[in-house]
Amino acid sequence: MQNIFKITxxxxxxxxxxxxxxxxxxxxxxxxxxxxxxxxxxGGGIGLGGCYQVAERLYxxxxxxxxxxxxxxxxxxxxxxxxxxxxxxxxxxRNINIQLRRSxxxxxxxxxxxxxxxxxxxxxxxxxPxxxxxxxxxLPxxxxxxxxxxxxxxxxxxxxxxxxxx
Numbered sequence: 503m504q505n506i507f508k509i510t511x512x513x514x515x516x517x518x519x520x521x522x523x524x525x526x527x528x529x530x531x532x533x534x535x536x537x538x539x540x541x542x543x544x545g546g547g548i549g550l551g552g553c554y555q556v557a558e559r560l561y562x563x564x565x566x567x568x569x570x571x572x573x574x575x576x577x578x579x580x581x582x583x584x585x586x587x588x589x590x591x592x593x594x595x596r597n598i599n600i601q602l603r604r605s606x607x608x609x610x611x612x613x614x615x616x617x618x619x620x621x622x623x624x625x626x627x628x629x630x631p632x633x634x635x636x637x638x639x640x641l642p643x644x645x646x647x648x649x650x651x652x653x654x655x656x657x658x659x660x661x662x663x664x665x666x667x668x
Contacts, residue, residue, distance in 0.1 A: 554647060554665035561658060567668070568600070576602055578613050585613040596621050598647065620649035620665065 553569040560566055563581035568574070574589040587605025591598060600618040607613055623646040645667030652660045 552645070553668045555668050557664045557666055558661070560651065560661070560663070561653075568665070570598075570600075574600075576605075578605075578607070582609070583607045583611055583613070585611075587613060598622075600649075614654045616651065616653045618649045618651050618663075620647040622646075623648045623664065 551569075551571040553567060553571070556566040556568075559580070560578070564578050564583065565580050566576060566578050568576035568589060570591055574591050576585075576587050576589050578585040578587075585605045585607035588603045589600055590603070591600045593599070598618075598620040600620065602613070602616045602618075604615040605613045647665040649663050649665055650660050651663050
């Protein structure tokens with residue numbers, strides 16, 4: 503029974519990746535010795551690197567975007583703030599762990615060193631054993647992240663957010 507599940511999962515993965523443009527018809531023809539590895543040290547699976555816009559406002563008037571490329575960065579604007587900071591990130595299975603670094607925002611304000619725990623949203627996230635995200639935005643339902651935003655300031659509570667690939 504477990505073998506049937508593995509074969510079915512492999513077939514679904516091959517079809518989805520072929521339709522997404524991840525593999526060519528030659529790749530889909532048979533077994534491969536290719537292994538999915540991080541595209542950068544500390545990075546995730548195929549094409550995880552990219553930028554995201556948080557769909558919800560954080561704690562009132564604040565909009566957030568972040569990039570999981572190179573060293574990683576984030577931006578928070580709104581309510582008179584304009585914060586640009588750095589972040590670190592890593593993956594573990596389907597989870598993406600993001601740690602923001604404290605950032606000065608000008609006018610005596612700063613954004614705290616909060617964290618996010620994210621998972622991939624969509625069909626691929628439910629069938630793949632690792633985080634694999636299309637390397638190009640614009641595919642409907644693909645590339646978004648569902649995250650729990652965890653503030654480091656104890657007076658604020660964690661919130662659920664959705665980050666859309668830009």
